[in-house]
Amino acid sequence: MFVDKAKITIKAGDGGDGAVAFHREKYVAAGGPDGGDGGKGGDVIFVADSNLSTLADFRYKRKFEAKKGANGSGGRKYGKAADDLIVKVPVGTLVRDAATGRIMADLSGKEPVIVAKGGKGGWGNKHFATPTRQTPRFAKPGLPGEEFEVTLELKLLADVGLVGYPNVGKSTLISVVSQAKPQIANYHFTTINPTLGVVSMGDGVSFVMADIPGLIEGAADGTGLGHQFLRHVERCRLLVHIVDVSGSEARDPKEDFRVINEELKKFNPELAERPMLVVGNKCDLATDEQIADFKAWVEDQGYQFFPIMAAIRYDVDPLLNQIIEELSKLPPIKVYEPEPMPELDEEAFGEVRITVQDGVYMVEGKWLLRILRGINFDDYDGLSYFERLLQKSGVIDKLREAGCQEGDTVSIYDLEFDFIE
Structure with missing residues (x-):
């Protein structure tokens, strides 16, 4: 079964907890704290696999969770980092945040992409020893790993997309110019899945062609099968619009073309600007006058026209040669760039919990984790933004209410600083 959309939940591993321990050794007095740090949680990494062609596997497994890092232990022993979780998807899969629609990754290349980062391991108590706090009896828990509900959306990677009404000869054309073997019959919606074929022109020149099925009037609004497959046209560099120039099904080829x-324009306005060649198929069933009339009408709109008989491969080579020439002038297949996380507004501020351990004010809040992951504290603007955010969100006021004073130590997960009024 061809499945090109799925929704799953991914959860990176939590970091291991830091340890509270003290050095104990014969003849060594006051060995001091030596609790080790926890290990990092596993990342969730997506990898494009050319052996996969559908998202069907994600219909049955919908949650993917990486393992937690090991806890630290005494003797300054660090916990082991957890293994990453590898999720394999078909080439051309987009990963979107289900809540916002934000593109998180485009699996169009060979490089793996970290979509959910594992949490850092918590600090052991050896980090908290100071001249005035020589026996800290606390450590930090590991940070939670990122968790997202994501939608997977497959957009086929093809140089050329064949579009047109059902039963105009799209499947026949791709079957005679490539090794693709789609089902072919003389009725509508014979082809119910997009079909890819590699067209080899010799001398190492080739391109990928896609047969996009099911386009009829209203496809962009969900009529027929077209709404399921229009997304696969979006990456195509060149469109080849096939029309039954003979009108053998009592339809007007000009109206079909329009x-x-x-429908392409309604689905995505950019498709209306995509380069397009027009093919008149079934010329053996058409009169010379029909072909000449349609040719003049199409060329008057600025398109190149190619009359063919796909079933017997008649005059197909001039079309293929023109496709090669057009592709040589076009940019590569579109790759979507990951989109940044939107900045938090006041409505996104959540609750914070403040506890005090050995004079350290520990601040916790899930929304703060998202902030910390996106800020470069070595950058002055990033640091200033974080300070403003603590003021705006009320964290500073809550620290004052908890008794925090100038010079006291404040710890927000893996960030520690002195409180300044």
């Missing part, structure tokens, strides 16, 4: 172009 309707399909309108």
Whole structure:
């Protein structure tokens, strides 16, 4: 079964907890704290696998969770970092945040992409020893790993997309120019899945062609099968619009051409600007006058026209040669860039919990984790932004209410600083 959309939950591993321990050794007095740090939680990494062609596997498994890092222990022993979780998807899969629609990754290349980062391990108590606090009896828990509900959306990687009404010869054309073997029959919606084929032109020149099925009037609004597969047209560098120039099904080829172009535009306005070649198929069933009339009408709109008989491969080579020429002038297949997280507004500020351990004010809040992951504290602007955020969110006021005074130590997960009024 061809499945090109799925929703899953991914959870990176939590960091291991830091240890509270003190050095104990014969003849060594006051060995001091020596609790080790926890290990890092496993990341969730997505990898494009060319052996996969559908998202069907994600219909049955919907939660993917990496393991937690090991806890630290005495003797300054660090916990072991957890293994990363590898999730394999078909080439061309987009990963989006289900809540916001933000693109998190585009798996179009060979490089693996970390989509959810594992939490850092918590500090052991050896980090908290100071001249005035020589026996800290606390450590930090590991940070939680990132968790997202994401949608996986497969957009086929093809140089050329074949579009047009059902039963105009798209499947026939791809079957005679490539090794693709789609089902072919003389009725509508014979092809119910997008089909990819590699067209080899010799001398190492080739391109990938996709047969996009199910386009009819109303496809962009969900009519027929087209709404399921229009997304696969979006990456195509060049469109080849196939029309039954003979009107063998009592349809007007000019109206067919107009309707399909309108559906592409409604689905994504950028598709209306995509380079397009027009192919008149079934010329053996058409009169010379029909072919000449349609050719003049199409060329008057600025398109190049190619009359063919796909079933017997008649005059197909001029079309393929023109496709190669057009592709040589076009940019590579579109790759989507990951989108940054939106900045938090006041409505996104959540609750914070403040506890005091050995004079250290520990601040916790899930929304603060998201802030900390996105700030470069070595950058002055980033540091200033974080200070303003603590003021605006009321964290500073809550620290004062808890008794925090100038010079006291404040700890927000893996960030520690002195409180300044």
